[in-house]
Amino acid sequence: MKGNNTEKVTLTVQELTKHFAGLVAIKDINLEIEKGSITGIIGPNGSGKTTLFNVITGYLKATEGNIFFEGENLTGMKPHDIVNMGIARTFQVPQCCKALTIRENIRLASLGRYPGEDIEEKTKQFAKIAKLGQFYNIMTQNVTIGHLKKIEIAMVIAMNPRLILLDEPFSGLTDLECEELSLIVKGLHEKATLIVIDHKLKHLMPIVEKVFVLNEGRLFFEGSPDEVSSNPEVQKIYIGGEIKK
């Protein structure tokens, strides 16, 4: 079975369920991500946001359900194969190689993707886009969390994906760093469809077009940032009060 409406829809998640032994992490999730959109996924801690990302990107096997990317069924595929189909992601805790320099990390992500082109020049270019130009040859183990987030984004850019999943890109960053990162994230949107998980709604809501709210592993609400922000039920489950945009 193929996902419907592949011209407009990049990612289709159908009845996705993931159990960890007896614990239900996500249950019957259905969502469609439109091509070229920026979608936010929010929800309280433990609501299943990262599990959803992990199942989509193949790091966890779905207990039930299917995932379609541009009409192709991804369910059960290995993470590296999913990346090579055109889906790249970042992680809650940045997963760079600390024994490599920033340049080497970005080069690693570029490998095999630009045949016949100067990969060194490309790597430099990606570092510049992620505002890492001046730190190019620094060892990754010596940089701040803000830089680690940017390195991951530079790596994602280097992979030239059609769908990007960002897992809490703003967490652990100062407001100033979040603003800088927001601009970089918006830049990514020019080339790919984006799904962003984050708790920092102040920085997330202005950049997304649609928001899915998860609660206790289920899709609780979906709508525009305004609809989500003004929904009293969402406010109640999410922060127990009004959501500030």
Add this chain to the structure above:
Amino acid sequence: MLDSLKKIPKTWVFLSLIQICIPLVTHNPYYLKILVMFYIYAIFALSWDLLGGYLGIVSFGHALFFGVSAYTTAILNVRLNWPPILNFPLSILCALLVSLIVAKPTVRLKGHYVALVTFSFPVIVTNIFYAFPMFFGQDLGIPGVGRLSVSRTYDFYIAFIAIWCIYFILKKMINSDTGLILRAIQSNEVAPIACGIDIARIKLKMFMISGMFAGVAGFLYAHVIKIVAPANLGVHMSIEAVVMCIIGGAGTLSGAVFGAIIVTIVNELLRMIEQYRILIFYLLILLIVLFFPKGLKWYIDKMLSFIGTDIRKERGTP
């Protein structure tokens, strides 16, 4: 290829020239044998370093590939009278096949499971060897293996060419994007996976390359020592590969070679006090690991840093 040869450091060329001239200075078979043994150990250490030093796969059964190759050539030579040159491809093929069999389950494991699985395979194979004493020769192994060449001088040059080629191939590989991938896998497996790299496939390939080079060492060993025994694929032999790399500095090719020099010299010196050999050998390892945890080569490089030796260059940067 020609460009690569032009890029060979002058110190390399200088050291190689000195070594080439050794047989012209001395024909003493004892000294030449020690040098050949050093080359064999160095090849074995380099093969372990590719897995342990660069990929972080700490194999405690690396002697299996060494021993299987040594036994293959010994059996073909002693039982079937085949000359070494004919045995060479078959010995390497056997080492390759065995490395593939070991690699298949190992590449998906981590940490102490890797150590346990790699340790188990040689134990199984040794017991299989013991089960067929007529063929594999039990404790005494297979004596009477034919010489590698007509003289020790030729043995020396054959071993010299072998180590030179293997070092050159590994150096090229480590300094390429493959080396970058290996260091990335060792640093954090999630990152290369997230970049779309099939790390299980890379590990499998490296296991086979490593097994093949250990096989080259095993082949040379069988024809130089002229006897193969179960000890050649035993734990002590595997530990020697680990020790050579740890002493010299794991994850640096020259460190593995340096470790091989130390182990060869120590082994020869301790031969005079055979009964204490193992005791002193392991005490020495303990001292080096406790007081020089980065490997002796690293500390020597530090001391000589004024001549521009950089450990990071050694680890390879494409």
